[in-house]
Amino acid sequence: MQPPSRRTLLALGLLTTLTACTASVGDRHADPTPPRDPDTPVRLRAIAATDLLLGAYDNLLTVPGARTALLQPLRDDTVQHRAALVQGLPSASPSPTSTPYRSLPTLPELALMEHRTAEAHLHDLDEVGPPLARLLASVSASNALHAAALGDTTPVLTPDADTEGTPAGRAAAVPALQAALSAEHAAVYGYGVVGAHFPDDPQRADARTTHAAHQAQRDAWQRLLGTLTAAPTPAAAGYRLPFPVTSPTDAAKLAVHLETRLTTAYADLVTAVPAPYRLLAATALREAALRAHHWGAPATPFPGTPG
Known part of the structure; x- marks a missing residue:
């Protein structure tokens, strides 16, 4: 999502007048160097x-x-x-x-x-x-x-996120955060299906751990929305699976699907929310990418960017 275009601050007539008044000063004070892109x-x-x-x-x-x-x-x-x-x-x-x-x-x-x-x-x-x-x-x-x-699985340290923001920024963040919450509701439901199709072995333990992680992320978005005085979107009664899940192989495939979809959702969230909330979205993107790879997703140079 691109940021909204800026509105013109001066009416055309005023701008013309201002230009005429300053034209006599000449160009000696004009800076020919274009402003530098802050990026x-x-x-x-x-x-x-x-x-x-x-x-x-x-x-x-x-x-x-x-x-x-x-x-x-x-x-x-x-x-x-x-x-x-x-x-x-x-x-x-x-x-x-x-x-x-x-x-x-x-x-x-x-x-x-x-x-x-x-x-x-x-x-x-x-x-x-x-x-x-x-x-x-x-x-x-x-x-x-x-x-x-390469063997380094220690957590990546994310700088502290200042989620106070401005009133306008907080209001602008709500729709995108609600979408992230809905994505986590679907993931929590999906991992209930994933875990049910693994035998009682390390894969089931992995599914339980990941299920708990998504519950924690869901709760975090709900709390954040609460601080923004927004009622969190409730979970649906059920969610349609992208394909039938009848075996451990299908369950692992579903886990990959869930996490890959989340990487896209969180990359979109980085773009959609005001600056104070980007670190939260980037952290969620990274964790989803790591989990997707854990379940067998192929590596990609740009997680969250389809194609």
Whole structure:
């Protein structure tokens, strides 16, 4: 969702008059440099961090016996991250610069780099426009997936979210938060079906744990909506499944479907809500992406972005 266009603050007649009055001053005070896109510094920092990752991957891939099957797909994702970040740079912006990663990292060191990059992308989330906010949240989720694939499963630390906001911002957030709550209602229902089709083994335990996580996220959205003086949307009596579920294989497929749908819902939420609520949406996006991969979803460089 793009932000609403700004209304013209001056009527045409007033603008014409103002222009005429100031024309005699001449152009000597005019600044020929166009205003800088406020997203540009954030993009440049994100590109520099991505370049360091690419250098680390390249160094590791030159080592005889390198785990190419593991590393190359992660590097390919990182190339796509960089291309997406560069694409948004204004034509007049400086070229991205970064310091090459000169040492030879170990796999745990590379995992830590991915983990820290996932965290770094979130620090400027409230300072950029909605499209870049969505991209950073998605790339951060991908970095977290990379870290997990490389062996680092420690939680990604999300900066504290200030959800106070302005009265207008709080009101604007309600419809999107209600949509997120509805998505969690459906996930809670779906995981009831998932768990019922697993035998009493680790998969059922996983389903119970995930079911509880979605209940907790549902409750969190309900509490937040309550602070916004909005009545939370209630759960439906039932939800139509996307396909019949009659076996453990079907149950795992349903879990993938639920989590993948949630990544899209939460990427949309990052774009739709005012800045104070973006970190909450980005965190939910990352957790859904990690759970989707856990249940067997293929890796994607941009979780929450179909195609």
